Every structure is written in C-alpha cells, then in structure tokens.
Amino acid sequence: MVETRIQSVHSMDYKYQQIYKNLKREILLRHFLPDQKLPSKRELAKTLNVSVNSINAAYQQLLAEGYIYAMERKGFFVEKLDAFPLSARSPETISPDLEEKSQSRKGWLSFSHMSIDRTLFPFENWLKCEHQALKMRQNMLDDDSSRYPQGIRSVRQTIARLLSITRGVKCFPEQIILGSGTQILLQILDGLIEENKVFALEEPGYQRVYRLLETLRRPVETVRLDVKGISIEAIRRINPSVVYVTPSHQFPTGIVMPISRRIQLLNWASEQADRYIIEDDYDSEFKYQTDAIPCLQGLDTYKRVIYFGTFSKSLLPGLRISYMILPEQLLRIARTRFSFLMQTCNVLTQITLQQFIDSGFYHKHIKSMRQIYETRRTRLIAAMRVQFGAAIKIYGINAGLHFLAEFDTKRSMDEILNRAAQEKLELYSLERCVLKAHYFTKKPTFIIGFANLANGSIDRAVQLLYRAIYQ
Incomplete structure (x- = not known):
C-alpha cells in the first residue's frame, strides 16, 4: 500500500524533501493510520530507487516535526494526529476574492492627488x-x-x-x-x-x-x-x-x-x-x-x-x-x-x-520642484478654463499639489468616473473624502492633482476629462 502512495521522485526539490512532503501529505490525509508502521529505510529506498540516506533524511524531518515516532529495533510508526475538519483544509490556490488585483496604468494620464513626478527626483x-x-x-x-x-x-x-x-x-x-x-x-x-x-x-x-x-x-x-x-x-x-x-x-x-x-x-x-x-x-x-x-x-x-x-x-x-x-x-x-x-x-x-x-540638495530640489509645479498648475488651470468656460469652478489653487474643480453637468459622479476610466484617465472625486453621510456636493466635484502631469500631457488630459464629463 505504501508503495502505491509514494510515487517516483521527480522534482526540483532535493529527493529527501520530495519524499518528506509526500509522506506528510499522506499522513495528514489519513491514508496512513495512526500507529501504522512505515516501510524500513532500505525497503522504501529500493521501491523509490533512491539512496537510504534520502529516506533517512525524510524520516528524520517527519520525526522532528512530530508526524511519526520511532521504536528502537522496530522502526518508524505514524503518530496519532487529530484530523482537520474538511472546512479547515487549505485549498491548493487562494480564493479568487483574496487575490491581489493589479490594474496596469500603462498609457494612462493621471489627475491623482497622491502622486508626485518621480522622474524629476x-x-x-x-x-x-x-x-x-x-x-x-x-x-x-x-x-x-x-x-x-x-x-x-x-x-x-x-x-x-x-x-x-x-x-x-x-x-x-x-x-x-x-x-x-x-x-x-x-x-x-x-x-x-x-x-x-x-x-x-x-x-x-x-x-x-x-x-x-x-x-x-x-x-x-x-x-x-x-x-x-x-x-x-x-x-x-x-x-x-x-x-x-x-x-x-x-x-x-x-x-x-x-x-x-x-x-x-x-x-x-x-x-x-x-x-x-x-x-x-x-x-x-x-x-x-x-x-x-x-x-x-x-x-x-x-x-x-x-x-x-x-x-x-x-x-x-x-x-x-x-x-x-x-x-x-x-x-x-x-x-x-x-x-x-x-x-x-x-x-x-x-x-x-x-x-x-x-x-543643500534638498533646498535646491524643493526650489526647482516649486517652480515646475507652479508652471504645471498655471497651465492646467488655464487649459481647463478655456475648455470648460463658465461650466467650471476651481477652488484652492494657491498651495499644494492639487485643487478642486466643480462642473456644471447633468452626468452623475459615478458616470463621469466610469467614462474617465474608459478613457484611461485617473480621476478622483471629492466624495472619497466625505467622512460621514451628511456632507454632499450639489455638483460633481473632483480633486485635480497635477504633480504627475507633464506639461506635454496637460492639453490631452483636459480633453479626456471633457469627454468624460460631456461627450
């Protein structure tokens, strides 16, 4: 029976590790009963066509972890282990709802208020x-x-x-x-x-x-x-x-x-x-x-x-x-x-x-970035005012790396966000900063970050935003 349970060793692991893993799995699945004697080292080595040393190393690891016990002059035996309930047995793969979802941002433009331009560091x-x-x-x-x-x-x-x-x-x-x-x-x-x-x-x-x-x-x-x-x-x-x-x-x-x-x-x-x-x-x-x-x-x-x-x-x-x-x-x-x-x-x-x-590198870097970000901020605000005209109101422009933009539109916040994602435009609404339900904005309002928006991308980003809101 043991011979049918343990297959030939073909693995990138050391041979004793593969034997150890196979035996441990069979013991946990209760294919080997408590107190059942395992084959002798020589017998199992001959069956699996491996060295006695490999079998001994596998048995010693199982012994150290408590899966088996040894009796002098008699050999190795399976320990009495409580069975895991079926619901507690680990799956071979993690549940789909626990898998990390990573969305590629290649080709996207970003109005994220959380980003900075690392290329300028x-x-x-x-x-x-x-x-x-x-x-x-x-x-x-x-x-x-x-x-x-x-x-x-x-x-x-x-x-x-x-x-x-x-x-x-x-x-x-x-x-x-x-x-x-x-x-x-x-x-x-x-x-x-x-x-x-x-x-x-x-x-x-x-x-x-x-x-x-x-x-x-x-x-x-x-x-x-x-x-x-x-x-x-x-x-x-x-x-x-x-x-x-x-x-x-x-x-x-x-x-x-x-x-x-x-x-x-x-x-x-x-x-x-x-x-x-x-x-x-x-x-x-x-x-x-x-x-x-x-x-x-x-x-x-x-x-x-x-x-x-x-x-x-x-x-x-x-x-x-x-x-x-x-x-x-x-x-x-x-x-x-x-x-x-x-x-x-x-x-x-x-x-x-x-x-x-x-x-002095820090002071020099901040001075340079302040000038760069001010240029981006000025160009972005000008481009948005040209594109949206009277349909936009802009707030909080004198500091930091973002400002708020409120739009006069019939589209809902969610619809705009979905359309922006389709256009590969990263966009965040003010609603993500609402802490309790009593705070509402009358019109769709977005947090517009500009730190990670290069000058050459500003006009394109504004056009994509217009399409998400109106087209």
Whole structure:
C-alpha cells in the first residue's frame, strides 16, 4: 500500500524533501493510520530507487516535526494526529476574492492627488549622499534600531533646523519622533491620549485617518468647514479633546486657514488641560504667488499642538519617512510608555536624508520642484478654463499639489468616473473624502492633482476629462 502512495521522485526539490512532503501529505490525509508502521529505510529506498540516506533524511524531518515516532529495533510508526475538519483544509490556490488585483496604468494620464513626478527626483544626488553617509557612518548600520526609538538624533537635529527655517516650527530634536508613515505615528499618539477622548476631523477630510481612528475604537466626530476652514462654533458644540486639522492647505478643499481662525483654534485648545490640536502639514513645501504661511505649531505658546509632517510629497513616497513633534507633556508619556518600540524608518535612509538636507540638495530640489509645479498648475488651470468656460469652478489653487474643480453637468459622479476610466484617465472625486453621510456636493466635484502631469500631457488630459464629463 505504501508503495502505491509514494510515487517516483521527480522534482526540483532535493529527493529527501520530495519524499518528506509526500509522506506528510499522506499522513495528514489519513491514508496512513495512526500507529501504522512505515516501510524500513532500505525497503522504501529500493521501491523509490533512491539512496537510504534520502529516506533517512525524510524520516528524520517527519520525526522532528512530530508526524511519526520511532521504536528502537522496530522502526518508524505514524503518530496519532487529530484530523482537520474538511472546512479547515487549505485549498491548493487562494480564493479568487483574496487575490491581489493589479490594474496596469500603462498609457494612462493621471489627475491623482497622491502622486508626485518621480522622474524629476535627483537620484544621482541622492545616491551621492547615500555613498557619503555609508562612508562616514557605516558603523550605524549594524546597530540595533532600539538604540534610536525616536530616530537617529543627528537626523532629528537636521529636521528640527529645516522646519525652523522653512515652517517656523519651534522644537528641540528630543520632541521629534520619526516613523514610516503618518498612520504609524498616529497609532503611537493614540496610546498617549486617554481612552474615550473624542477626536474631531475636518469634513470633508482625510479618509485614511478617519478609518484608522475608527479601527482604534476612538469616538470620532466630523466638523464642517466654512470659508476660513474648520468651524470653531461647531468644535465648541461637539466639545472634542483632539482636533485634527490641515491648516496650511486643507485636504481636500485647499482652504488656507487665516491667522484669525488659527488664534481662535489655539485659544480653544488652551481652555482645558486635556485638549490638543493635531496639525498635519502634509504638503506645506509648495505655496504659490506668496511666501509659505508659518505653521500653527510655531504660534502655539500653550504647548497644545502636535505637529505631523512627511517627506513623501517633497521627495518620494517610497522613502517612507514621516515625523511627529510632541509637546513636552506628551513626550514624557511617550518616553515611559513606548520605550520598547523599535524605530520603523530605515537607518540608511535616515542618514542619507540628513546628508541630502545638510548638503543643500534638498533646498535646491524643493526650489526647482516649486517652480515646475507652479508652471504645471498655471497651465492646467488655464487649459481647463478655456475648455470648460463658465461650466467650471476651481477652488484652492494657491498651495499644494492639487485643487478642486466643480462642473456644471447633468452626468452623475459615478458616470463621469466610469467614462474617465474608459478613457484611461485617473480621476478622483471629492466624495472619497466625505467622512460621514451628511456632507454632499450639489455638483460633481473632483480633486485635480497635477504633480504627475507633464506639461506635454496637460492639453490631452483636459480633453479626456471633457469627454468624460460631456461627450
């Protein structure tokens, strides 16, 4: 019977591995009964035309994993194993609904607000900085990352200086915590805020943050916007403990919060000791026509602002370096509560980033990209106004890498999105940023990103958009 169960060995595996796999499968299928004796090593080797050593290696592996047991001078026997229920047996292939679906974007044009133009990234300068970092600090690569739970201190010093100059941030390197994304850092912050404290988010706003907070079982309320940004009156009605805002370029509307509203928000936070403001400064490097507006954190004398930033928009999303700046009272809690955490940012990427900033390459790159993106933004807006005329309204154009476009059309949002996909045009609606069902737009409104739209593609992209909306 055994001989019929184990077929000749034809596999790229070592012979003993194939024998081991076949025997294990037969045991799990209960083709071999508990306590049934297996053939001797010599007998099975002769049957399968393999060496005794191959059979012995297979038996030893089965013995180590507990599929069989040995009795001195008697041989090997099948262990008594509970049978898996039929529903628990693994299929040979994964279920179709669990397969990853990857859609080719070859030949597409993109209005994505999440993309940047990676072809303009100065890879040669980055590699030069990486080489210098390796040459000067290669000893850090074999260090346990637990030595730098907040990130390498010299890197945080460089980031603190950069933010002081470019964003008016006031902080010490000790206040900075690096992480491989805003969501990772937000999970750390969640562990610093008392349970059952209510979070308030802008409506419309950042869907990923909203869903993460819900997953963390946080009470979450949404606050409508007015022309100055998040409504202070609505905040007072809801009475949250933490308010999440994007004041320098509200996501997704593009509203820039004026100083009057910023002062109101800071004063609200100062009224109670357990109130905080999370300032997400996600694309603050890009401001057009005027100088960049200093961040909310720099105005905060009450130590109530938790500042989030990222290098995903200014450099590359794939570098996965974000940062959080904590007020001193929360930093003390973090040092006590999360001292065991490992740093999630790659050490080599950290020290390369430091070299990239300190060498002046970062400033040069941002200056160049600001000019390029401003040119694209200006050309795109002009082309859209010519193409759509009075049928379009554009909002939030003075900062960031996207703006909103509202269209006067009889077509529904879904119909436009489907037609855009047929035209190979990547397009996202404002509805993807609606956090709760009470927020609606009267006319189809889209988030128009321009960072990944080269000048030579702008007119074509606008034509495809017109076809999706009207033709």
